[in-house]
Amino acid sequence: MSAYWVLASIGALLGLLIQGRFSPAVLFSCWAAGYLMLGIVDEQVLLASYSNPALATLIVLMLVSLALERSPLLDRFSDMLLKGRESFATLRLMGVTALFSAFLNNTAVVGSLLGVISRQRYLPASRLLIPLSFASILGGITTLIGTSTNLVVNSFVVNAGLPALGMFQFALVGIPVALLCLAGLLLSARLLPSNNAQDKEANQAYFLEAEVMEGSPLIGNSIEGNQLRSLDGLFLLEIERHGRLISPVSPDEVLHQGDVLVFTGETHKVQALQRFQGLDVFGSRADALLASNLVEVVISNESELAKRTLQEVDFRTMFNAGVVGIRRGERRLTGQLGRVPLRVGDSLLLAVGSDFTQHKNLDRNFHVLNGTLLRPKLSARQSTLAFSGFGGVIALAALGIWPLFNGLIMLLAALLVTRVLTVSELRRRFPFELMLIIGSALTVAKALESSGAAALVADFMRLVFDGYGVLGAFIGVYLITLVLTETVTNNAAAALAFPIGLSTAQAFGADPLPFIMAVAYGASACFIVPFGYQTHLMVYSPGRYRMLDYMKTGLPVSLLYSAGVIVLVPLVFPF
Structure with a gap:
């Protein structure tokens, strides 16, 4: 009976997330505390969720990114990016944004370019800001660290006792899908209005x-x-x-x-x-x-x-x-x-x-957005130190020489010693809310698994997709995640969909990796509405957009994205 009660509570959680009256951090924390009080999970599970190695890596990565986002590198590119014909300027902007977003937090990339694009006079900002946001998502899906969503999914993978995802494991599907969608976005961006910001x-x-x-x-x-x-x-x-x-x-x-x-x-x-x-x-x-x-x-x-x-x-x-x-x-x-x-x-x-x-x-x-009160930028020496150190950490992690978490901790220490970052800045910008969401969501996922609620969902998925085989179940998991990420936040979508994907793979006796990838890519597939992804919200008001602008531009991109993921994931990660 507890499985049904847990499923009902998850339904209530989803309804409250869609309503948006309470923040995801508050809701997931309350649900995790409730499951602890009811004995569905014990305190060891709760504590282990907050000490998850992948979650710790995500937190340290975001703290290191505080230095990288202050680099003048993107500002120096901006004048070159936005000159010339609109189509070429848009293509250059999307390409550079996607490239940076593959290795830097996409929120930081959009935040760095948002003011630059709003101030420039070459093109209306509204013709560029949605492409900027979309390109940051498409770049982020190509690596483990490109978006917090991939790292969130990795934290669930580690918590489930599976091998951690690799740095470039997302690239074989992510790069072709990103290129396909960038080409489509170049065409659909012509439908955007010419608002003067x-x-x-x-x-x-x-x-x-x-x-x-x-x-x-x-x-x-x-x-x-x-x-x-x-x-x-x-x-x-x-x-x-x-x-x-x-x-x-x-x-x-x-x-x-x-x-x-x-x-x-x-x-x-x-x-x-x-x-x-x-x-x-x-x-x-x-x-x-x-x-x-x-x-x-x-x-x-x-x-x-x-x-x-x-x-x-x-x-x-x-x-x-x-x-x-x-x-x-x-x-x-x-x-x-x-x-x-x-x-x-x-x-x-x-x-x-x-x-x-x-x-x-x-x-x-x-x-x-205006140019007179921007944060102090890093000097050339500081910028070189930050980026060379970050590049070295990524390279060592990709080659399997040094764990990513160890490298990031050492880099963070070096940035503090050289005063590129300060303790007070880390205190102000510590991603406490994200830590609450992920730590609590890991506890909620354990409650779904231990209560048998996830198995009930998997049995239902098997019943629905039995005639379509494991491929049909894979598509179902992807579509569930996509719908969730368009209605709630991307990280909340990943948290709710991961237990379903893992249990469905187990129900079909399939390799869980393609289902995990379906959740990861699906949780980043937010292109139609502005409320499910933070970079969309960042550009919403500066571009003076309407909901219809996202739908007209994002629907073709979403269809291309989904087609690419559904075709390529089973080829690259067989069942």
Whole structure:
């Protein structure tokens, strides 16, 4: 009976993941804790899940990547990549992105190029950003370390007592599939819109100015005392006083004659200002006034702002910045901005204070799109050290001379000793949420196996695909994983599909490797909707995309990808 209860609980978990109200880290942690309390798994299983060698390798790899993503190498390529005819520029961009993503975390690659592409003036950013995201996925499927999904699957493989996956074991299928899909993407990218990501007129619509006139009763009173902080649909962003900007505005700030108050929010709510005597509302030239300190950022997948409002996190105190506007895809959000729940991938237009760049939490929370406030890049010597060390570690691991984990630990130590990385940076950027997801998901997978729930699913798969043989079951596992990754996150899809794939292989008496590969490739097959893969969310708002843009561009790629995987995996990894 426990098998049925576990299956029912997994169904509930899947429903909550699709709903998206709670983060995967919270859900998987709760489920793992629940199975522990119910005695379905014991504490040794739980502890072993979090000490999984492949999971430890993934964590160290992501910490090392913090140095690699700060290399100026990609910036130096950018000018060369984006010049010339659009088709050639797109092809060069996709090729370089795929190549880097084969060895670097694809989120880091997209994050490094996101600002470069948004700032360039050769081509509309919206014609390039979806190809950038797709190419990073296609490059990532060619090696073990190219995407966190492959390393997550490897952690399940190790946990199941099977031989660990090799560094280039994915390449025999991944490279042909990537080339096929890049060719298809070059054609489908022509369907993308030509949105201007730096539309200044659109930014100007966010602002409203009002001048404190001579004799106004507002003079000599604070912002709080004048009740200027709780207006319907408007928010006091900055004050211009004798050519000087006061930002952010303290509630205790006393108004002077001639002060120009800059409001943001729903500018059609201007009537909210009419009740203030001596406040002259005029024009909308604030875009020119604030151009020197406006910064556009995208909320990162690591951000603590996701699913919280500006009021909840006290945004001004955290970053010494005011939010001028929020954009989600092509849609500018309206209403009182402080009450809008933020999402990963949202674009924020910020008016920043003088010490904005000094805040240590910027790189964790944002991808900065404008060019004046980017993170410090590595020097040529540091970049050479980081990349040569990383290349050496990969080569030694690929040749079987030195384990990947050992090499990465030594490289991380060297980066700390040479101060390319600092302990405080590791503390800020430690992938704690990912560790929770994978460690808990490994426990959930053990619960599926030990309770007999995975065997029930495998028996069902065998019943459904019995007439189609082991190939039909393999295709079924792949399609299940693909559907999961389009509806929940890629790592969650891998966690839920792996026990099904392994049990199905055992039910058919087949080699588990092709089924494992079906899960790995299927979990990266997110091309149709933007919500299942973090790089899609990163480019969603800067490109001002709609859901339809992903579907039009991604559906042909998804079909080519699936056809390539279904044909090649059984040939390269026989049943």
